[in-house]
Amino acid sequence: MYKLVSKIIxxxxxxxxxxxxxxxxxxxxxxxxxxxxxxxxxxxxSLQLWKVPYKEEYVATSFGKAHIIISGxxxxxxxxxxxGMDASSTMWFPNSxxxxxxxxxxxxxxxxxxxxxxxxxxxxxxxEIVNWYTQIFNYYKFKNVDIIGASRGGWIATLxxxxxxxxxxxxxxxxxxxxxxxxxxKGKASSALxxxxxxxxxxxxxxxxxxxxxxxxINSTYKKQFYLANKYSKSxxxxxxxxxFSDDELKRISIPVLVLIGDHDVINSEKSxxxxxxxxxxxxxxxxxxxxxxxxxxxxxxxxEIIVDFLK
Numbered sequence: 476m477y478k479l480v481s482k483i484i485x486x487x488x489x490x491x492x493x494x495x496x497x498x499x500x501x502x503x504x505x506x507x508x509x510x511x512x513x514x515x516x517x518x519x520x521s522l523q524l525w526k527v528p529y530k531e532e533y534v535a536t537s538f539g540k541a542h543i544i545i546s547g548x549x550x551x552x553x554x555x556x557x558x559g560m561d562a563s564s565t566m567w568f569p570n571s572x573x574x575x576x577x578x579x580x581x582x583x584x585x586x587x588x589x590x591x592x593x594x595x596x597x598x599x600x601x602x603e604i605v606n607w608y609t610q611i612f613n614y615y616k617f618k619n620v621d622i623i624g625a626s627r628g629g630w631i632a633t634l635x636x637x638x639x640x641x642x643x644x645x646x647x648x649x650x651x652x653x654x655x656x657x658x659x660x661k662g663k664a665s666s667a668l669x670x671x672x673x674x675x676x677x678x679x680x681x682x683x684x685x686x687x688x689x690x691x692x693i694n695s696t697y698k699k700q701f702y703l704a705n706k707y708s709k710s711x712x713x714x715x716x717x718x719x720f721s722d723d724e725l726k727r728i729s730i731p732v733l734v735l736i737g738d739h740d741v742i743n744s745e746k747s748x749x750x751x752x753x754x755x756x757x758x759x760x761x762x763x764x765x766x767x768x769x770x771x772x773x774x775x776x777x778x779x780e781i782i783v784d785f786l787k
Contacts, residue, residue, distance in 0.1 A: 542591035547575035554578035557628030569775035589704035725754035737766030
């Protein structure tokens with residue numbers, strides 16, 4: 476699988492070097508100003524789906540500016556939201572109201588992909604990813620936080636949790652990618668790779684069908700933003716470093732952990748939950764019916780209810 480992915484990446488990078496008359500910009504994620512503008516406009520429209528009052532902030536770090544959407548009571552416990560690959564923080568719109576009721580929510584756009592965070596480097600190692608989030612923690616003077624990670628965000632949330640002197644109290648993993656086990660249904664999941672490197676609307680539709688149980692019910696405004704993220708943002712190989720955590724790494728996690736997957740998830744299967752049960756000392760796992768990899772959208776109300784109860 477990784478050899479295939481590597482070949483696709485090399486070919487895609489060659490394609491990306493083709494000559495274009497459009498004005499290029501000096502930025503990691505987007506190659507052309509017009510494309511970035513179109514994506515940001517779409518992002519802003521998706522953000523209007525946020526169901527509670529919010530504000531946007533930028534935090535300067537040594538790796539670039541972090542964009543963060545903040546909602547919920549000012550004096551409530553911090554809750555960090557880490558989105559899935561190319562989904563951006565706007566993906567949390569079906570969950571924002573429920574999660575903001577008892578927490579001060581901080582939804583952070585990942586630095587190396589489509590969103591409003593701005594990265595000026597070339598790539599980030601796992602240690603540098605930890606460093607970047609640590610700088611954000613320090614800026615807000617977080618002492619104890621809860622964290623929710625979806626898909627790739629789940630892998631990153633787990634990475635942050637296993638660090639020494641972690642400030643994380645509770646961890647929620649929604650269809651975490653490459654965290655407990657490798658990709659379950661490689662054939663179906665590969666649709667996302669082909670979409671990323673050779674984007675068109677037909678491949679986008681196939682990807683939604685593979686990753687969502689109710690693809691036609693995904694909000695059209697958000698759907699457009701997600702498509703533009705795949706169409707315009709730079710492909711990177713950072714996900715290749717995302718290998719399942721070792722037994723010893725998982726055993727380090729003593730805090731309460733909630734792991735949810737959909738019964739039609741192409742990334743995870745029951746094997747992921749079994750491994751979580753084997754090596755996490757304080758975990759709760761559940762399979763959500765009629766949900767795919769995008770379970771926080773497919774079954775938003777059910778997922779919100781379970782998470783809120785867990786975080787009490």
